[in-house]
Amino acid sequence: MSKLLKKSFIYLALIMLALVSIGIENASAAEVVDYEKGGTNLNNNLENNTQIGQQLPNPETGWKRFDDTFPALKYSGKWEKFETSSAFGKSDHRTSVGEQTLTFTFEGTKLRIISPINNNLSSEMTITIDDVAENFSIRGNSLQWQTLVYEKIGLTQGKHNVTITTSNTGISIVDAIDIDESGYIIPSIGSSLSQPEKGWERFENSDSAIHYSSGWTLYSSSSNYSDHRTTKSGETIKFKFYGTKLRIISPINYDLATEVTITIDGSSEKFSLRNSSLQWQTLIYEKLGLVNGEHNVTISTSSTGITILDAIDVDGKLLNENEVPESITLDRNTLELLEGSQDKLTATVTPETAIVVWSSSDESIATVDQNGNITAIREGQAIITSTIENTDISATSTVIVKKPDNSFSNAILSITLVNGITKEYDVTNTVLNNYLNWFESAQGTSTFKFSKTISPYKKVTEYIVHDKIASFEVREY
Structure with missing residues (x-):
């Protein structure tokens, strides 16, 4: 029996060593997938002028292009990556099977799909944007690469859910996605996320504000990769942060935990690190829409596999045990004034010694001095912003200026x-x-x-x- 236990221990150690070895190789080989920003229009026109069916090798002014390999694009079913120097980014995704899907979410107001066209390609692909479906075709008389095959403009500013579904009318191909220059494709759970998105801050697993129970092991390599991991059930990670949203970053693989519990301010949920193959720096959990303030978080392990923490993303900051977070609020979110009248906004800040800087989005409508005194200039709407000096921490109030009632003079x-x-x-x-x-x-x-x-x-x-x-x-x- 003792020999059997010894062999089992050696086998487990070899598995852990293999995982670590793969980690070193993949972490050092990881590439940051980016986008290409548009700088000119087709034929150097002053305005965007590409029509459906025209070749568009690069995004036009006001657009940016994401390659078909961008991690936030989720392919389901029998898609295959096809390497070719004629495609944007030297690859595309394609399938000859119907009812396969590509899904993603983007922030913005406009969308373009880039694909080759040819006489054997699909004559009917379906795109669904926020539950509204349309059909488009990539069928053409002859082969033409990097072609604009679908365009949607004039969407409301905000997040839009997109699904592209294939049919059995020919080979379906997606080469690239173009969206607003100011927009972005939002990663979903399971997407690779090697860098924090705009508006997020990333804190490494070794940050002093993160507290581990005794069963965790720090792994690090010469390739500057590190994580905390454990095979034990009942181990915990505790931290607190100031903000409104949270993301957990970890590798995923076939032998990692299927059930990890996260508790935020007393409310618990579960997430998984299990996947059919290895992928590093993966978004495995996300919580949005929390009240702006301090939140206490506990992560608890189970016996369903190895648990690993790589990093934590928040929109504010992690807090040390006795740290008082900086914050600012205004006494009113909106303010109505008549032309020529005055009022005052009051800012409450933490700590009380913080210096507040005031500004107006349009001083021709309303001005503000450094004590929060508002003067209404002319009819319109302006945003008054109060910011803690030398930080990005701010609060806003909308000032609506109206003309006086002239029923009497x-x-x-x-x-x-x-x-x-x-x-x-x-x-x-x-x-x-x-x-x-x-x-x-x-x-x-x-x-x-x-x-x-x-x-x-x-x-x-x-x-x-x-x-x-x-x-x-x-x-x-």
Whole structure:
């Protein structure tokens, strides 16, 4: 029995060694798959002018191109990668079988499909965008590579789910995908993700804010690859982060864990690292839409295979045990003002010593000073942004400026003070609205000034103190 146990231990060690060896080779050979950004239009025209059926070897201005091998493109069924120097990126994906699919999600407003055309290629492929289906063809009289075969423009800005489905009308081929220059293809669970996406920050498994139980082993290689791994059940990883979304990055393979539990703020889910073949730096778990703030996370292992952690992606930052995260909020998300009126936004920051920098997206509509005081200039809409100095941490409020109601041009504003004295002012619509906005937001010894003309003086300015006002009356005329 002891000899059998010894042999079993040696066999397990050899499996782990093989996994490590594959890891060294694949990690060092990994390539970052990128995109090509458009710089010119077809025939050097000033505007995009490529029509369906025309050859388009490169993306046009305002577009960017992702090759058929981009990791976030998910092929299901009997697709094969075909190597050819005539295709974009020197390869395409093709199948002669019907009902095979290519799925992906992209952020943007427009989409193009690039493929060769020929007389033996499919006369009917189906593309479904956000549950709306259309057909397109890659059938042509003769062979032409890198051809624009489908285009959709004018989509609403945001995320769009796309499925391309093949038919039995000929060989189906996808060479490349073009989308907005400012957009991107969003990786799905199981996609290779060698770099964090825009808006995400990646923290390596060795980060000091990540805490492992005793059963984890740190593996590292000369190729600058490292991860934490364990074969034991009941081991944990604990960390906390500030933000709204989380991703877990790990290799996937045939002998890795089928069931790993992740608990976020007391709510648990399961994810898997199991796959038919080895793939490194894979997105294996994602959680979006969390409340912007601090979140506590625990990852727990089971006995269903080897568990590995490569990296953690968040939209904020990992927090050390006693670290206070920087944050900022505004007292109002929207603000309506009349032209010429003023109001104030108040920012709450953590830590309290943080310096806030204010800005307006359009100072011709509304301006803001460095104390958060807003002045409405003209009708329109502007975004007021408050940012913690030297960070990307910010909060915004939408200011909607409207024209005053011109149903009356002047009014008598009668103000009764707490000592019984009444003050009357003949005011314009703008001055009245400024006074009303001031009265609602001011307090204590804050003052509002009225200008009068009293002979023989050129100008008389009278100041009303907020906490001295008992009541007031408006008489429009």
